Amino acid sequence: MNKLSIRIDSYFLSLILELFIIFSFFIPYRNENNGILDFVMLCITFFSVMITYAGGIVIGLISASMTIFIYASYIFYMNLVKGVSIDIISYLWMISIPIVTLTTGKLQSSINIIQEKNRKLKDDYENLVTIDEATGLGNVKLFYKALEKEISKSLRHKSKCTLMLIKLPYYKEIKDIIGVEGTNVLKRSVRDVIISSVRNEDEIYTIGHDTLAIIMPSTEVEGAKVVKNRIKDKIADLNLKIKEKKDGVSVDTKIAILEHDDSIKDAVDFKIRAEEELQYDV
Secondary structure (H helix, E strand, O other): OHHHHHHHHHHHHHHHHHHHHHHHHHHHHOOOOOHHHHHHHHHHHHHHHHHHHHHOHHHHHHHHHHHHHHHHHHHHHHHHHOOOOOOHHHHHHHHHHHHHHHHHHHHHHHHHHHHHHHHHHHHHHHHHOOEOOOOOOEOHHHHHHHHHHHHHHHHHHOOOEEEEEEEOOOHHHHHHHHHHHHHHHHHHHHHHHHHOOOOOOOEEEEEEOOEEEEEEEOOOHHHHHHHHHHHHHHHHHHHHHHHHHOOOOOOOOEEEEEEOOOOOOOHHHHHHHHHHHHHHOO
């Protein structure tokens, strides 16, 4: 990465130097008789930089070659047919445009490489991240792995396993009222309520912006209902505190409970069936 950064800096400084030299030659050596032509070539030089940076070195070199061919043909025609002398600035255009195009192309290629590396690093980072930033709980990727593992354990040992989903209704409306940071604070408060209501062996995850999940090993539905009622009571206490402060929005919860059975295929099926149970919590 350091070598690539040095290369980008070198190409950038070279391009600036090349354009400076071209402009330095243009002012004192431009031909008064061909002033418009020289100005057009100066514009084409800057245009070559832009088209090469946007389209790549191949397109840049093709356009530069076409430009030089047309310009050289015109200059030599004027020299041979009309006897117009070829000035030093004419050679400058024929030499400088390919050089500037090549430098710009190298700069653009190096920048593309570093951008691609940054994209890859970002993708790798997102694949590795298993923590939800807002709540500090495991995210949906970790949830599915843990749930699949718990299902396997339940089938192997013929033990009970219950999944609880906790959904925050009107999440979008709450976010519109108190903003992103206020909503995150509220979600952390709900998280704290849940943590204080479950056992140490129960695993809590954030599986959506408005949904948390609890994997409850060795737990039947009746035991999960006790936890559900405990959470509901503590959410009610939380709402009282929010009303006392008068600077927040009350939070409601919909809680679904589903015990694993042999008809459930996998973790995804388990979660989907639990989500269907949310509609029955009113």
